[in-house]
Amino acid sequence: MPPESLTNEAIAERLTSTALKSLKKGTIKKKNLIYLELNGCSGNIISLLNGQNPDFEYTLNSMVDLKFCNSLMAAEGERAIEKLIKAMDEEYILAVEGAVALKNNGLYNIIGNWQGKPLTGLQAAQMLGEKASHIFAVGACATHGGVSAAKPNPSQSVGLQQVLPNKKMIKLPGCPVHPDWFLGTLAHLLLYGEPETDNLDRPLMFYSTLIHDRCPRRPFFDRGIFAEKLGEKTCLFKLGCRGPVTRVDCPTRQWNGHVNWPIGDNTPCIGCAQFGFPDAMAPFISYDTTRVVKNE
């Protein structure tokens, strides 16, 4: 048998456990992390909290020093923003989830008050982004606008890169991001530096293969056997499955503690880890392609 597990989850697990061991031994140093939540649903931090044993907050705090996180920190109000401003005095890694709202100079997304004035997501993204040693755009909204920027986009939301055009960043699309994609990339950064990325700045170790190429229902596609309605066990392509255009490792990684994933539960892939989601991935489900409607 191969000496080490070759599964996808094993890769992320190996990375995080190696990072934790190296930190304990002192061969690598802990870095500060600022986790900023901007215009979005906080789905990514919720997904991350759903991580494995030991729980996410423990993993995160033992791998890095979490200096600021809208959802996880105990401080509130101006005292929380004070911590955020203070964290900028030292070197830090910046992780941003949510889009940047541009409407009314950013006033559609206020993350707190600083010196009596509202601090907008736009200000925070630019201020923190300029000084960060490394930047992670976490989830669909941060990487390309995502759901926050879906039509008609009343807040004029954009992806993080648009307000930091000259900064290099690692993009982790997904709605939400899988805990492994974030923790694995973070561990890689601590251990070996920035991971290898594709031309869209996505780490190759998680985003290199198409869902379609690893789909357990691929033999049905190859033989032209398509499901006509949800619940059928054959290929969901004619219902609008976006697996053929979505590059990420869901079929082998799986969700909720590596239990299952959308196609495993009989629903088509909606392409949430693809740039352009959700508008460009619509319609998510289509019932009129294979079915022949009478009198038409």
Place this chain on the structure above:
Amino acid sequence: MNNIEMIRMQINYLVTQARHDIYTLSTLSDTSMKPQILQRLWDALSTIHFLSDWLANQAKTSSHNLSSQPSIPGLSGALYQSQIPPITPLPTPPISQSNQRTFTIGELATFTGKNGRPAYVAVNGIVYDVTNNRAWAAATHFGLIAGKDYTQEFASCHAGQQSILAALPVVGRLV
């Protein structure tokens, strides 16, 4: 030999191959071969999964109809060969010159891929069939719907990537 017996033989063959691949992986010193062997293992497992589902369906329906068993598409030829060919996507249908019909933009608009109709799109005056193209699930592609001329869109997104068009079956010309 009936169909079920042949499926069993195929599954046995795939299991033997998978065992051998696992053994090879465990003794492998040249890691360059690893991705290929893993891919073959994956394909073998996928096919076993497909065949077992098919067998389960047969078992379900056999109580109703024992005499006639429909043949399984794309497999019967492979069963008699000593080497199981890798799974490949269905070949695109050959382009027959007699099929070079012409379309007006109005006619093209009816080929939306809806209600069982094929999905056609036009680029640079050529009409292509995207019905079973993997990037056109539900006859849509990144917000575009079938039945239209996408010359501009193709140029703005896939400029110079003629190989994409070369892989599509041609159904006619746009006039």
